[in-house]
Amino acid sequence: MHKVIGNCTSAPETEHHLRLKEIAVEVARRYGWTVETEVRGVTPDGEEWIADVLARKNNAKVAIEIQWSPQTPEETLRRQERYRKSGVRCLWLFRHAGFPIAAELPAVQVSAVDDGYATRLSDISMPLQTFLDAAFDGRLKFGLPSIGKAVVQIKAGDIECWKSQCKATTKIITGIDVIFGSRTYSWIVKTLDGAPPSVLHSVIENLPKNLNIGTLKKRYSNTIGDRYLSNGCYRCDSLIGQHFESEVWYSDEIISSFQIDISGDWRRMIEQEYEPEWAVYRVNELLC
Incomplete structure (x- = not known):
């Protein structure tokens, strides 16, 4: 009662x-x-x-x-x-x-x-x-619908190159969000290291060309003795380590957004990282 x-x-x-x-x-x-x-x-x-x-x-x-x-x-x-x-x-x-x-x-x-x-x-x-x-x-569905269109947002922030002979202010990638319905799926650069090549290609292809953004690629780190996906200085291409990325997480901004189909490697990356949940979608998100 x-x-x-x-x-x-x-x-x-x-x-x-x-x-x-x-x-x-x-x-x-x-x-x-x-x-x-x-x-x-x-x-x-x-x-x-x-x-x-x-x-x-x-x-x-x-x-x-x-x-x-x-x-x-x-x-x-x-x-x-x-x-x-x-x-x-x-x-x-x-x-x-x-x-x-x-x-x-x-x-x-x-x-x-x-x-x-x-x-x-x-x-x-x-x-x-x-x-x-x-x-x-x-439009209330569990997990990812069989078809649909999501929006990818790339976030970046400014940091000064650590090399004394450079000191250029460069913009580094802090992460990406995939927004689909009432859910947001997020990755920082460290967790993007194992992303499928096609996903990384989409991200790099959609970076603005005029913002002094360092190249996102695998570099060798003397500190950890291995290569990993990393940001670099736009001027001298020096590796900007993962610990520097956290310094700009709270001052970063969206520098690019683009639409994707929820299929292929994007879909597999989301499903490998995130547990399915109930979500609400808009009509246009469910159309391909």
Whole structure:
């Protein structure tokens, strides 16, 4: 049973719970679904369930569960399995973090804000209505979609060459971000060392030509006794070591951005480095 907050006359639910159901109903109906609240059902093996919101369209059924109180991951998965057995997909709106991240569990954290409710996916916050729009429009997906277009941003900052006979101010690469939907995938130069040649070629090819940027290439370091991908002084090409890059992380800026298809080596690099999560995409990002 839910604790009652304020004047609740229709059911023993919080005001937040009731309002979240209203928003879910409004969005689902806008996308042509027939919607009811507090719908009872039963699994083929006799387990009962009650959906906060149940939307139907043709043969599809989608439940939306608002979980404003804490719930263990085990209980969440148990309840999700009941819906699966009943032929119902279920989307969860959790107040508390700590729920499982899995392909079989579409879920997001929801918080009350001054002007309504906000959701958070990775580091991106968006209004609840925006999130639900994406869900009912087929733009909420787990992991990388099969096709899509992302934006790569190259970041760089200024540093003085360490060689006393040079001392030129040169711009060095501090890292790249790949922005795709509500996720940002990031690499610093050190972690780009093992990137596929085609990825490094794309980055180098899209560097501006007039910013005194040192060449990004493998150089030998006497300090570590090995070659590694590194920045260099634009004037004398001296290696600028990894420890110098951290000095400009907090003053760097985006110097270039370009679009890529999420396929091939870019896709493999992301999937090798990052665990899949649920993300929201824009229509144009899902078109190739």
